Amino acid sequence: MIKAVVFDIGNVLVEWHPERVYDPVVGPALRDHLFHDIGLAAMNEAVDAGAPLAASVSALAATHPDHADHIRLWQTRWGEMFAPEIPHAIRLLRALRAAGVPVFALSNFGCETFAQAETMYPVLTEFDRRYISGHLGVIKPDPKIYQIVEADCGLPPAALLFTDDRPENIAAAAARGWHTHLFDGPQGLAARLLAEDLLSERDAQ
Known part of the structure; x- marks a missing residue:
């Protein structure tokens, strides 16, 4: 689940x-x-x-x-x-949080640029947990970064659904037993969240 x-x-x-x-x-x-x-x-x-x-x-x-x-x-x-934001994807993130589903960030990002990005896009402060490569000293798709997420959040791989636009990052997560979704637009992610019963049809709009 x-x-x-x-x-x-x-x-x-x-x-x-x-x-x-x-x-x-x-x-x-x-x-x-x-x-x-x-x-x-x-x-x-x-x-x-x-x-x-x-x-x-x-x-x-x-x-x-x-x-x-x-x-x-x-x-x-x-x-x-780093612009512009993708509004529908941001709505999905916020809808998940409103539905009580924890949302984490797992991103390759420099320390200084992530600090700048937070001031540009407040949604980046809204995650329940954030795993930023510059802070961790390791980048995707190194298996170590996925191990860090698992150890910190306390959830087993099968409890995590990861969405990323790069196939190599998705493959590395899938190899550890994570559920994965290759992001090619917010509509596809919305459909996946509906299929997993994580959002209602209305909330996935």
């Missing part, structure tokens, strides 16, 4: 699209080069695992001075990358 619903945040509750900032400035080809060859994606993964954002951006910019201004966009325009 499912006793709690675990939400990813980026692209589940709030859209996360760094390319929306970079593409108008540098174009898709250079953006891809910045992310994968220059190392912005790897830097962001390190930040999600607990590395300080400002120092990480500065270090990468110093290593690649020809792209320094573009690299610094990751910090100066981060708030534009």
Whole structure:
């Protein structure tokens, strides 16, 4: 029996699209080069695992001075990358809480950026428990982060329903016995919550 619903945040509750900032400035080809060859994606993964954002951006910019201004966009325009909220998904989270179903966050997120995100989107303060990778020092899909959730919340894997937009994160949770839902829009999640009798049809709207 499912006793709690675990939400990813980026692209589940709030859209996360760094390319929306970079593409108008540098174009898709250079953006891809910045992310994968220059190392912005790897830097962001390190930040999600607990590395300080400002120092990480500065270090990468110093290593690649020809792209320094573009690299610094990751910090100066981060708030534009993490936007907008997904209203129906937020309604589902709040409906679950109103129905007495605990809701947890399990998200890859840097410490500083999560603090900024909380000021932008108050819903991020509404979880019953929050498991943020930057605070924990481990990121999805490492099995350790799922173990941390289980140990802290005291619920067995079969009591948890996890929704995330990344198949590898879903697969890692399913391997531990969690119920899972690959998020591809709030309508699909609403249907799953209805099917599990966690929400009424009215509350899933």
